[in-house]
Amino acid sequence: MxxxxxxxxxxxxxxxxxxxxxxxxxxxxxxxxxxxxxxxxxxxxxxxxxxxxxxxxxxxxxxxxxxxxxxxxxxxxxxxxxxxxxxxxxxxxxxxxxxxxxxxxxxxxxxxxxxxASNFSVGVAVLDELVERAARALPGWDCDIVESHHVHKKDAPSGTALTLGESAARGGATPRYASLRAGDIVGEHLVQLAGQGERIELVHRASNRxxxxxxxxxxxxxxxxxxxxxxxxxxxxxxxx
Known part of the structure; x- marks a missing residue:
């Protein structure tokens, strides 16, 4: 044992x-x-x-x-x-x-x-890996990170959004950030990579802490x-x- x-x-x-x-x-x-x-x-x-x-x-x-x-x-x-x-x-x-x-x-x-770590979700760790890989595979694509949290969260962008942005930057992208504060949202992070005529969205949503x-x-x-x-x-x- x-x-x-x-x-x-x-x-x-x-x-x-x-x-x-x-x-x-x-x-x-x-x-x-x-x-x-x-x-x-x-x-x-x-x-x-x-x-x-x-x-x-x-x-x-x-x-x-x-x-x-x-x-x-x-x-x-x-x-x-x-x-x-x-x-x-x-x-x-x-x-x-x-x-x-x-x-x-x-x-x-x-x-x-x-x-x-800014975020201990296993799913976010996987998202972080995917973001860097996608950014590296899609040079020149726009990269936007949108994070949503509850109304009491003060820091913006969130630490997780900044971490995802660092991974995107390592892949060659230039991330831009947007922050939403509404209701009791535990945490949502969307990373969008957009090119000519197409886009990819990578999303993680937390439903409880x-x-x-x-x-x-x-x-x-x-x-x-x-x-x-x-x-x-x-x-x-x-x-x-």
């Missing part, structure tokens, strides 16, 4: 943190949450068998194999330092990072296996035990870094 992966959830009070706790509890044979970390002091120290810690108490968490982080930019650096000190892997989906913070992640990847939490846990499982380095969802899915 395989030993469950010991997971630390950082940002446990947020929507993604709550989804991670719930999904990990549903599959105890795969993941064991050894600690949940919140920004403020927790009102309960143990919830459903999981010990909770405040961010200020991060150094006192028990041993873990992988940290899964969906927190705030100011919380990433202390967690990064802890993972490096303990030689534990890190999966992070925290957005809004400053360039210096991204550089810190890249530097830490010399010591630990590390994955940062569990896909992102499930993808992050799957990424943690695939990242554990790998050599130090900076990994991507595409890399873990398609077998390269």
């Amino acid at each position: 395989n030993t469950p992966l010991r997971v630390l959830i950082h940002g446990a009070s947020g929507r993604m943190g709550q989804a991670l706790l719930r999904l990990a509890a549903d599959a105890p044979q795969s993941w064991q949450v050894v600690a949940a970390v919140t920004g403020r002091a927790p009102t309960q120290r143990v919830v459903d068998g999981v010990p909770f810690f405040a961010a200020a108490e991060l150094g006192g968490v028990p041993a873990f194999d992988v940290a899964v982080d969906f927190s705030l930019p100011e919380g990433v650096e202390p967690l990064l330092q802890l993972c490096v000190a303990r030689r534990a892997a890190l999966v992070s989906g925290t957005t809004g990072l400053a360039p210096a913070q991204r550089e810190s992640l890249e530097a830490a990847a010399a010591s630990i296996p590390l994955l940062w 569990d896909i992102f939490a499930r993808g992050a846990l799957q990424a943690a499982s695939r990242l554990h035990g790998r050599p130090a380095g900076l990994y991507s969802m595409r890399g873990l899915l398609f077998g390269d870094s």
Whole structure:
């Protein structure tokens, strides 16, 4: 019988943190949450068998194999330092990072296996691969990326749209962006490539947020035990870094 992966959830009070706790509890044979970390002091120290810690108490968490982080930019650096000190892997989906913070992640990847992604959907990882291939095969075609999210999402274009745009650019396209904010849309991304008399549309639609939490846990499982380095969802899915 395989030993469950010991997971630390950082940002446990947020929507993604709550989804991670719930999904990990549903599959105890795969993941064991050894600690949940919140920004403020927790009102309960143990919830459903999981010990909770405040961010200020991060150094006192028990041993873990992988940290899964969906927190705030100011919380990433202390967690990064802890993972490096303990030689534990890190999966992070925290957005809004400053360039210096991204550089810190890249530097830490010399010591630990590390994955940062703007989107942990397996379907989006496949879309990202297809976008780059299509752009490379269709030189000179117009490339437009339209992303739609709920009315409360502030950043535009979304991090996922920008990631798709980077892949399109690697394929030789020049992406343009449009953003829609309406209702309770979880997330939709359309990449359109248009030439003379024809066009291709590549679309991903998310119907619930569990896909992102499930993808992050799957990424943690695939990242554990790998050599130090900076990994991507595409890399873990398609077998390269």
